[in-house]
Amino acid sequence: RRMVELSKKIKMVENIQIPLVGHAYMFLGSDEDRMNVFQDLGMKALDSGGLMSIWQGNRLYIIVADPVNAEAVTKACLEKDYVMKCSRLLTGNGSVFAPVPIWRPRRKFLAPTFSPKNLAQFMNIFSRQSTVMVDQLQKAAGKGTFSIWKYITTYSMDSVCETTLGVRVDAQKQYDLPFLKAFERLCRLDSARLCQPWLHNDTVYSMMPRYTEHMECKDTLCGFIDKIIKSKRQSIQERNDENSDVIKERTKTFLELLIESTGGEKGYTDLELLEETLVLVLAGTDTSAVGTAFTTVMLSRHPDVQEKVYKEINEIYGDSDRPIVTEDLLKMKYLEAVIRETIRLYPPVPLIVRRVDKDVTLPSGITLVKDCGIVVCIWAINRNPDYWGDDALEFRPERFLNLTLKHPAAFMTFSFGPRGCIGYRYAMISMKTAVASIVRKYRIMPATPADSNGKHKPLRVKFDVMMKAVDNFAVQLENRV
Numbered sequence: 001r002r003m004v005e006l007s008k009k010i011k012m013v014e015n016i017q018i019p020l021v022g023h024a025y026m027f028l029g030s031d032e033d034r035m036n037v038f039q040d041l042g043m044k045a046l047d048s049g050g051l052m053s054i055w056q057g058n059r060l061y062i063i064v065a066d067p068v069n070a071e072a073v074t075k076a077c078l079e080k081d082y083v084m085k086c087s088r089l090l091t092g093n094g095s096v097f098a099p100v101p102i103w104r105p106r107r108k109f110l111a112p113t114f115s116p117k118n119l120a121q122f123m124n125i126f127s128r129q130s131t132v133m134v135d136q137l138q139k140a141a142g143k144g145t146f147s148i149w150k151y152i153t154t155y156s157m158d159s160v161c162e163t164t165l166g167v168r169v170d171a172q173k174q175y176d177l178p179f180l181k182a183f184e185r186l187c188r189l190d191s192a193r194l195c196q197p198w199l200h201n202d203t204v205y206s207m208m209p210r211y212t213e214h215m216e217c218k219d220t221l222c223g224f225i226d227k228i229i230k231s232k233r234q235s236i237q238e239r240n241d242e243n244s245d246v247i248k249e250r251t252k253t254f255l256e257l258l259i260e261s262t263g264g265e266k267g268y269t270d271l272e273l274l275e276e277t278l279v280l281v282l283a284g285t286d287t288s289a290v291g292t293a294f295t296t297v298m299l300s301r302h303p304d305v306q307e308k309v310y311k312e313i314n315e316i317y318g319d320s321d322r323p324i325v326t327e328d329l330l331k332m333k334y335l336e337a338v339i340r341e342t343i344r345l346y347p348p349v350p351l352i353v354r355r356v357d358k359d360v361t362l363p364s365g366i367t368l369v370k371d372c373g374i375v376v377c378i379w380a381i382n383r384n385p386d387y388w389g390d391d392a393l394e395f396r397p398e399r400f401l402n403l404t405l406k407h408p409a410a411f412m413t414f415s416f417g418p419r420g421c422i423g424y425r426y427a428m429i430s431m432k433t434a435v436a437s438i439v440r441k442y443r444i445m446p447a448t449p450a451d452s453n454g455k456h457k458p459l460r461v462k463f464d465v466m467m468k469a470v471d472n473f474a475v476q477l478e479n480r481v
């Protein structure tokens with residue numbers, strides 16, 4: 001009843017409401033249809049002052065498209081929505097989807113492992129893996145249109161596995177490893193389940209044939225990581241026995257940092273380590289890969305911007321083919337602006353869903369009642385003309401040079417508040433290294449040429465756990481000489 005009263009205070013989406021279903025039917029259709037619905041709802045929320053409401057079955061969801069309300073809800077509503085419980089089948093109590101009492105101490109242990117000092121020691125890994133990616137891309141250079149996604153996502157997977165677990169999975173060279181296949185399949189199964197409300201119930205899902213497949217893939221993935229955890233514990237023990245300072249100074253993976261920061265043998269159990277490292281592999285791989293892939297597409301469509309990026313890189317390296325180091329990344333200010341502008345317009349995670357666990361009064365005076373859901377529409381907030389100007393929909397990287405945000409939550413790509421992305425610095429290092437390595441060697445060209453006015457058709461996007469390009473990030477490459 002309180003939700004019904006609230007729904008009268010916030011503009012409701014105009015589509016017909018079906019008894020018991022509400023507006024849930026709007027999300028049926030293809031991945032592209034679903035993304036179009038999210039975009040449309042976000043833009044309508046913008047038009048109605050930043051908030052909009054929608055019924056999913058018997059629950060009211062509030063769509064938030066302005067940074068003032070987004071800041072308030074991302075700080076006050078830390079519980080993930082019930083719909084996210086589906087993903088716990090894979091990540092258990094891993095921090096990304098865990099209930100607040102479990103998440104809070106875990107975030108405390110995880111946060112220091114992402115310190116700039118720890119991240120800087122990973123630079124040689126990103127650099128080496130990006131060299132492998134550039135070599136692999138040679139197969140596609142000069143051969144017309146192709147999808148760059150496979151190359152970028154395997155670069156990301158190799159980097160994340162090496163920095164998190166300390167293993168070289170060589171995904172860039174061998175695509176058919178059981179671990180990789182299980183990872184890919186699980187992402188698809190999870191995404192399909194999230195978008196089909198009738199599969200949300202655990203009992204119903206456990207009776208479906210796809211549940212068996214889900215659990216088989218989970219066993220493959222977890223078995224692989226569990227073996228690594230056990231052997232890492234063993235080698236840390238051996239190193240401690242040796243007491244060698246030289247060895248202690250080498251690169252420490254997230255797994256080792258977590259074992260240490262939680263108190264070694266007396267700290268996290270193997271299960272807790274498994275859940276947290278699995279979260280890092282899942283949250284860190286495709287997110288950064290999508291950001292990198294969208295950036296290559298934007299560079300292909302904006303040759304003037306690409307030339308500026310190339311010039312900046314050329315000033316750093318000239319004719320040298322030395323590897324990229326941390327200091328180089330600090331000099332790539334324009335490239336950083338290009339990546340930020342890309343992920344403003346094309347945020348890899350276009351929305352987040354939270355649950356109101358106790359009444360929350362928004363700055364506008366509206367009180368969100370316990371148990372309603374909140375969809376923070378990152379897509380729309382990042383395009384809000386009140387905060388980005390009349391050219392909010394245009395790709396203009398210059399806006400990020402010396403930018404002071406009009407509101408701290410106006411750029412929402414990495415979310416906001418205590419539960420925002422912990423890996424944003426890591427992601428920026430990974431994306432900058434990847435894009436710089438590609439532009440250093442290749443000229444990126446669009447899949448199809450621009451029209452006579454130099455304009456391209458709008459980029460078509462779909463919702464597939466993350467937001468991706470419908471054409472799977474098609475571009476062309478040409479060697480720079």
Ligand code: HEM
Pocket residue numbers: 095096097103107279280283284285287288291343347348349352353413414415416418419420421422423424426427
């Ligand atoms: C462009 C790349 C990335 C984007 C756009 C992104 C986006 C996000 C967003 C939107 C959230 C917040 C969800 C919420 O507020 O409910 C999040 C959470 C998280 N991200 Fe990222 N992420 C990226 C890269 C990474 C990387 C590289 C890692 C780790 C290596 C990572 C680890 C995490 C973790 C662990 C959380 C959960 C935080 C918590 O609940 O305390 N992310 N990310």
